[in-house]
Amino acid sequence: EAGVTQFPSHSVIEKGQTVTLRCDPISGHDNLYWYRRVMGKEIKFLLHFVKESKQDESGMPNNRFLAERTGGTYSTLKVQPAELEDSGVYFCASSPRTRGDAFFGQGTRLTVV
């Protein structure tokens, strides 16, 4: 069974540009989460989808971040325009349950220069 996959694994963009991160969850997992780790600190929650609906987006930093999950399958996280402080590793996770442990992807390392 394929795990959670994220694309790209690395992205280097200039300040002001747009970047779109993609996450393919484990097939059949209704719950999809986005997290971010900045500068080796804690992994912080961004938002939670249940199927195609946003269950909780309380962790989204600001309106430059837009997440979608069309059709309840894969999800995208767009940052527009990117700022220097957006640099970090963005993790996607999926789970068949609303809470409890989740399966994480390998992450996308975003560097804004």
Add this chain to the structure above:
Amino acid sequence: DQQVKQNSPSLSVQEGRISILNCDYTNSMFDYFLWYKKYPAEGPTFLISISSIKDKNEDGRFTVFLNKSAKHLSLHIVPSQPGDSAVYFCAASGSASSARQLTFGSGTQLTVLP
């Protein structure tokens, strides 16, 4: 304001000895606690969990202890092996809709020396 804290950024132990990783939390709404392990360039991998109705959960070499009154949990690895070298994250969640997501600590880098 960090609700889950791992105050030791790093820990080194000798192979075969016990590794003890600690975690403190402040939110009394948390009722489910997890430990994740992370290797470089990989995502976190679930290791072990414990519900607040228990004070201990064991899985092979890994045991998690929960002290609710102190809002403290710990992960014991015995015996430690070089392959256990990784960053260990403590995480917590609650049943309230505002707390179901995982809240992580900042991680502890464990190095097991051969």
